[in-house]
Amino acid sequence: MEKNMIPHNCDKILSKVFLALDGELTSEEEIFFLKEINQCEGCLEKYKIEKSFKEFLSMKVRKECCFETLAQNIRVKLHRNTSN
Numbered sequence: 001m002e003k004n005m006i007p008h009n010c011d012k013i014l015s016k017v018f019l020a021l022d023g024e025l026t027s028e029e030e031i032f033f034l035k036e037i038n039q040c041e042g043c044l045e046k047y048k049i050e051k052s053f054k055e056f057l058s059m060k061v062r063k064e065c066c067f068e069t070l071a072q073n074i075r076v077k078l079h080r081n082t083s084n
């Protein structure tokens with residue numbers, strides 16, 4: 001049974017981690033990818049780390065984006081006040 005299985009290749013899987021997180025994989029590839037990483041603790045761990053890092057980054061970006069908008073609003077308000 002085991003002989004027929006495609007040998008797990010960590011490097012190959014890990015090279016797809018970023019593609020998977022960016023949603024660049026086709027649904028077929030994604031199913032295969034998720035199956036593979038769930039069979040290997042090392043790959044799963046790496047995937048989890050990258051995933052939470054990506055989430056952390058997007059949270060940071062969102063915050064900065066909101067802050068920028070907020071700053072813009074304040075600037076507009078200030079401008080209005082001074083021009084009146």
Ligand SMILES: [Zn+2]
Binds near residue numbers: 008009013040043
């Ligand atoms: Zn692996």
